[in-house]
Amino acid sequence: MSTPFAKLPGWVEYALIPLVNLAVAFLVAGIVVVFVGENPLEAARIMITGAFGSGEGIGFTLYYATYFILTGLSVAVAFHAGLFNIGAEGQAYVGGIGVAAACLTFDSTMPWYLVFVLASLGSMLFGALWALIPAWLQAYRGSHIVITTIMFNYIASNLMLYMLLNVFKPLGQMAAQSRTFEAGGQLPKLDWLLSIFGLDIGGAPFNFSFLVALVAAFVVWVLIWRTRLGYEMRTMGFQPHAARFAGMKSKRIVVIAMLISGALAGLMALNPIMGDQYRIQQDFVTGAGFVGIAVALMGRSHPVGIVLAAILFGMLYQGGAELSFDMPEITRDMIVVIQGLVILFAGALEHMFRPAITAFFARAGKSRSEAAAGV
Amino acid sequence: MSDFAIELKGIDKRFGAVHANKNINLQVAKGTIHGIIGENGAGKSTLMSILYGFYQADSGEIFISGQKANIKDSKAAISAGIGMVHQHFMLVENFSVLENIMLGAEESAILTKGITKARAELKRLEEQYEMEVDPDAIIEELPVGVQQRVEILKAIYRKADILILDEPTGVLTPAEADHLFRILAQLKEQGKTVILITHKLREIMAITDEVSVMRRGEMVATRKTSETSVEELAELMVGRRVLLHVEKGEANPGEVKLSVRNLTVRDSRGVTMVDNVSFDVRAGEIVGIAGVAGNGQSELLEAIAGMRSATSGTVTLSGQPVDVTGPGDPAAMRRRGLAHVPEDRHHTGLVLKFEEAENAMLGYHGDRKFGQSFLLDVEAIRKDAMEKIEQYDIRPPNPRLKTANFSGGNQQKIVLAREMERNPDVLIIGQPTRGVDVGAIEFIHKRIIEMRDQGKAILLVSVELDEIRSLSDRIIVMFAGRIAGERNPDASEGELGLLMAGVEQKLEAAQ
Numbered sequence A: 001m002s003t004p005f006a007k008l009p010g011w012v013e014y015a016l017i018p019l020v021n022l023a024v025a026f027l028v029a030g031i032v033v034v035f036v037g038e039n040p041l042e043a044a045r046i047m048i049t050g051a052f053g054s055g056e057g058i059g060f061t062l063y064y065a066t067y068f069i070l071t072g073l074s075v076a077v078a079f080h081a082g083l084f085n086i087g088a089e090g091q092a093y094v095g096g097i098g099v100a101a102a103c104l105t106f107d108s109t110m111p112w113y114l115v116f117v118l119a120s121l122g123s124m125l126f127g128a129l130w131a132l133i134p135a136w137l138q139a140y141r142g143s144h145i146v147i148t149t150i151m152f153n154y155i156a157s158n159l160m161l162y163m164l165l166n167v168f169k170p171l172g173q174m175a176a177q178s179r180t181f182e183a184g185g186q187l188p189k190l191d192w193l194l195s196i197f198g199l200d201i202g203g204a205p206f207n208f209s210f211l212v213a214l215v216a217a218f219v220v221w222v223l224i225w226r227t228r229l230g231y232e233m234r235t236m237g238f239q240p241h242a243a244r245f246a247g248m249k250s251k252r253i254v255v256i257a258m259l260i261s262g263a264l265a266g267l268m269a270l271n272p273i274m275g276d277q278y279r280i281q282q283d284f285v286t287g288a289g290f291v292g293i294a295v296a297l298m299g300r301s302h303p304v305g306i307v308l309a310a311i312l313f314g315m316l317y318q319g320g321a322e323l324s325f326d327m328p329e330i331t332r333d334m335i336v337v338i339q340g341l342v343i344l345f346a347g348a349l350e351h352m353f354r355p356a357i358t359a360f361f362a363r364a365g366k367s368r369s370e371a372a373a374g375v
Numbered sequence B: 001m002s003d004f005a006i007e008l009k010g011i012d013k014r015f016g017a018v019h020a021n022k023n024i025n026l027q028v029a030k031g032t033i034h035g036i037i038g039e040n041g042a043g044k045s046t047l048m049s050i051l052y053g054f055y056q057a058d059s060g061e062i063f064i065s066g067q068k069a070n071i072k073d074s075k076a077a078i079s080a081g082i083g084m085v086h087q088h089f090m091l092v093e094n095f096s097v098l099e100n101i102m103l104g105a106e107e108s109a110i111l112t113k114g115i116t117k118a119r120a121e122l123k124r125l126e127e128q129y130e131m132e133v134d135p136d137a138i139i140e141e142l143p144v145g146v147q148q149r150v151e152i153l154k155a156i157y158r159k160a161d162i163l164i165l166d167e168p169t170g171v172l173t174p175a176e177a178d179h180l181f182r183i184l185a186q187l188k189e190q191g192k193t194v195i196l197i198t199h200k201l202r203e204i205m206a207i208t209d210e211v212s213v214m215r216r217g218e219m220v221a222t223r224k225t226s227e228t229s230v231e232e233l234a235e236l237m238v239g240r241r242v243l244l245h246v247e248k249g250e251a252n253p254g255e256v257k258l259s260v261r262n263l264t265v266r267d268s269r270g271v272t273m274v275d276n277v278s279f280d281v282r283a284g285e286i287v288g289i290a291g292v293a294g295n296g297q298s299e300l301l302e303a304i305a306g307m308r309s310a311t312s313g314t315v316t317l318s319g320q321p322v323d324v325t326g327p328g329d330p331a332a333m334r335r336r337g338l339a340h341v342p343e344d345r346h347h348t349g350l351v352l353k354f355e356e357a358e359n360a361m362l363g364y365h366g367d368r369k370f371g372q373s374f375l376l377d378v379e380a381i382r383k384d385a386m387e388k389i390e391q392y393d394i395r396p397p398n399p400r401l402k403t404a405n406f407s408g409g410n411q412q413k414i415v416l417a418r419e420m421e422r423n424p425d426v427l428i429i430g431q432p433t434r435g436v437d438v439g440a441i442e443f444i445h446k447r448i449i450e451m452r453d454q455g456k457a458i459l460l461v462s463v464e465l466d467e468i469r470s471l472s473d474r475i476i477v478m479f480a481g482r483i484a485g486e487r488n489p490d491a492s493e494g495e496l497g498l499l500m501a502g503v504e505q506k507l508e509a510a511q
Helices: A010-036 A040-052 A057-082 A088-106 A112-141 A145-168 A193-194 A210-228 A230-239 A240-245 A249-269 A271-277 A286-297 A303-324 A334-350 A356-372 B044-051 B074-079 B099-101 B111-129 B146-156 B176-187 B202-206 B232-239 B297-305 B329-337 B345-351 B376-393 B410-421 B438-453 B465-471 B493-500 B503-510
Strands: B004-015 B018-029 B033-038 B059-064 B067-069 B080-087 B164-166 B193-197 B210-214 B218-224 B256-265 B271-283 B285-289 B312-318 B320-322 B338-343 B426-430 B455-460 B473-479 B481-489
Touching: A010 A040, A010 A334, A010 A356, A010 B338, A040 A057, A040 A303, A040 B067, A057 A088, A057 A193, A057 A230, A057 A249, A057 A271, A057 A286, A057 A303, A088 A112, A088 A249, A088 A271, A112 A145, A112 A249, A112 A271, A112 B176, A145 B067, A210 A230, A210 A249, A210 A271, A210 A303, A210 B320, A210 B426, A210 B503, A230 B285, A240 A249, A240 B345, A286 A303, A286 A334, A303 A334, A303 B376, B004 B044, B004 B193, B004 B426, B018 B044, B018 B099, B018 B193, B018 B210, B018 B218, B033 B176, B033 B202, B033 B232, B044 B164, B059 B426, B067 B376, B074 B080, B080 B146, B099 B146, B111 B176, B111 B465, B164 B312, B176 B193, B176 B493, B193 B202, B202 B232, B210 B232, B210 B338, B218 B232, B232 B438, B232 B481, B256 B297, B256 B455, B271 B297, B271 B481, B285 B493, B297 B338, B297 B376, B297 B426, B297 B455, B297 B493, B329 B338, B338 B410, B345 B410, B376 B410, B410 B438, B438 B455, B465 B493, B473 B493
Parallel strands: B033 B193, B033 B210, B080 B164, B164 B193, B285 B455, B285 B473, B338 B426, B426 B455
Antiparallel strands: B004 B018, B004 B059, B059 B067, B210 B218, B256 B271, B256 B312, B312 B320, B473 B481
16 A cells, blocks of 8 residues: 655755754743743843854854764764764764874974874774774674664773873873874964954864865765765665665675764864864863764754754854853753753654644645646 | 445545545445555555545545544544455464454453453354454464454454455465455445455456546546456556557577576575475576465575575576575676566665666666766766666656655666666566556566567566466466476466465375
């Protein structure tokens, strides 16, 4: 028995539904703010001006967005091959080894753009390696990738603590972090990019990694929709049995997709280490790997959607920080609640309003065609 | 009291731009068997779903036994006395017959009392309608025909006076289908009304009193079955004259292209699905494999195509041996001149979420013509797809449209165009016209005969006995993984039916 179905116009699918979800998320967040005893409209104003009201605010917003673009792309690439990579957090963390090793070795002998190349390759290599073991276990031993990548996040956390204390930490220092890099280990700020628009970056750590993230988004688009590998990955993701029929090497594709996913997550380590702190320190990923899951969901695994969703989450991070500063009633934890609501409505409950919206457009389409017919 | 069990007045339903039902009027007389036929997408399923409360009509009225009914969900349909037997059974496989029949009608939280009552009621129904089943048998251990009987009993147990059956014979042997028709005749005698949805014209002629034909969302005609003919109904369905018999000349078999020897295939649980099967297919002939679904045909095709590894046996393709016991390599088989139209286009032959053009190269996407490097040449892919669309008259002619939006017949043409246009030596085809409308069946059958006449070796698997008989030059019947016999295409349906049911094997074993 075939089920007739209606197709929604593209702008409804890709713009209206995400916006409705977002509006509901903010509505519920607003109610939470009311319960805390603050004015939600005022809170929204502080948040938006905090994120976009000044050059510095925008700089911070885009700095955070850089994290989320890369982890979002990482999750999306695995998604396309039907794999749920929960391990971007750990892969990004381990990717830090590559960045730190390149910077600590060459920061006083090479210019930043050469160190940057080595650091990028190193971060992608370590990120990919960290994804390799779960990928291999999934492909050849049938261990579920969701479980193994979660586990590997914990292993990464401990491995990195060991690395920081025993390899990167200079003698005589207490904190679990490396020494500060020299000029060769520092990516330039993108102050010139904002000054084109007459904005002053202030103290924001908005740096070269943002451009790297945009290039990565384009490369991922080419990979997924314009290469044989991407075609095979999508076949796997949609219909594993059809991939088998077409003679695709499923196990190999699982491993390759996860290596690419891990490499993209690893690349994220550039942003905080070489772009902001100029040293590797404990927990520099700060949950960006998990936010990447929400970004990929909200961006529907499309690079353009991911960039937009990443900027939204950058706004939540930056605006949220401003909000908790200006409204003492709204603590840091409250901001996490609001971010959680956005993830809940935009990601997990993505399809909640779809039936209603579909029905609405079905009715609208009907009355339109009736009007055209002169009924 | 009205003479009509069901009366539909002006039922209209749209899904977005799709006008699924256009102002449908239908009267089904009490105590009759009423057939509804139409091609895929003609709106039969939508109409029945409205009647059973899955969808709400945009406008129009439903009268049950003369009373205006508001069927807002399937619960309302059941209490109005409507029962439905779906194409895919809605049974809990590891529950017993009795448990399935009670499910949703337990009456109280403590089951003991209900079970005793249900058992007695079931016994009475079985006797009244001559439908013997063991109430304690577990569903998954029962043959498909008996499972269907359980579905019917389930509906009658819920006091259904009107029974809707959706493509009920698709999974049955001819003998089981005959049994089903006897049950339906019995139900009719007892005063029940039966609505039979099918695309098999012969069934309509055999069992119904009246028949309504749907085409493109409209009810185009209602006829007394005794006053119509298969030809007229086919014409009404398609809207033009159709050729029901495949015209084909004598086969001209050449050398052996595909040779299968002692092939045994076990599934992942270790159950033997194909048991020591041997046969040859020659260039320029069509060998048909008949059998009820699930008797090893699927596994046989997959093993030959390299999608599934065999336990033992050999396969020779154009004189060269194939490693069938290894992990299997469908891509290598393609390179060696084997094309495969898989049985299940929805899960295997196509990726429904892909654009048409992306599916038109599935399995051949490594070809240089689709891109010289690791990059794909999207223009070349769409151009190639467009050529196939024109040759096979695939509609709508849009290589960028999502494959799910094509009708069943057009989806199947996408697969056939892809596999046939590679000019393979050997073509293995599973269920070429499953879920395909009459107009497209004619086209597909013609193409298969053309391929044969071009000297291709063709192995055809189908559960439609008519299709096997009209296309094949030789017929092999499979039962329980073995070859139950080989016959000429002029063998009678009864003879093939017995082979399909494994009767001869049992007789041989008994001797």
